[in-house]
Amino acid sequence: xxxxxxxxxxxxxxxxxxxxxxxxxxxxxxxxxxxxxxxxxxxxxxxxxxxxxxxxxxxxxxxxxxxxxxxxxxxxxxxxxxxxxxxxxxxxxxxxxxxxxxxxxxxxxxxxxxxxxxxxxxxxxxxxxxxxxxxxxxxxxxxxxxxxxxxxxxx
Numbered sequence: 001x002x003x004x005x006x007x008x009x010x011x012x013x014x015x016x017x018x019x020x021x022x023x024x025x026x027x028x029x030x031x032x033x034x035x036x037x038x039x040x041x042x043x044x045x046x047x048x049x050x051x052x053x054x055x056x057x058x059x060x061x062x063x064x065x066x067x068x069x070x071x072x073x074x075x076x077x078x079x080x081x082x083x084x085x086x087x088x089x090x091x092x093x094x095x096x097x098x099x100x101x102x103x104x105x106x107x108x109x110x111x112x113x114x115x116x117x118x119x120x121x122x123x124x125x126x127x128x129x130x131x132x133x134x135x136x137x138x139x140x141x142x143x144x145x146x147x148x149x150x151x152x153x154x155x
Contacts, residue, residue: 043149049088049108049116050146052080053123056090056106060125070081070125071099071140079106089114093123107132 094101145154
């Protein structure tokens with residue numbers, strides 16, 4: 001009698017253990033990379049407030065050169081509006097003297113519901129830059145500069 005032997009091909013593919021190891025490695029990499037990436041994105045959004053406050057200060061100084069005061073409810077120059085800002089709202093308050101104010105304080109406040117909520121930056125007529133509020137981990141209390149990264153690092 002002639003017996004036929006069939007040979008099976010060795011199985012090709014991955015075992016369940018190998019797949020689980022790969023999934024675990026990917027999860028660990030995501031746990032490390034995702035927080036760093038979100039902080040990076042937030043840092044990029046902070047520049048909106050810092051750049052607009054610096055530009056607003058230049059406009060304020062130009063107004064002062066023409067009028068010799070920072071007067072009026074808008075400090076003489078209207079603050080950038082929400083149409084030009086995506087993540088912050090900028091306001092200005094004259095300091096002393098109302099329409100003849102000789103000082104001002106401009107404030108950029110992070111919009112609620114965005115990754116910059118909780119940030120507040122200020123600048124005054126003497127170019128004093130402060131971070132007066134920030135989320136946990138970005139600093140502690142008022143910082144006499146504009147924070148640019150976690151831990152209170154400034155520019």
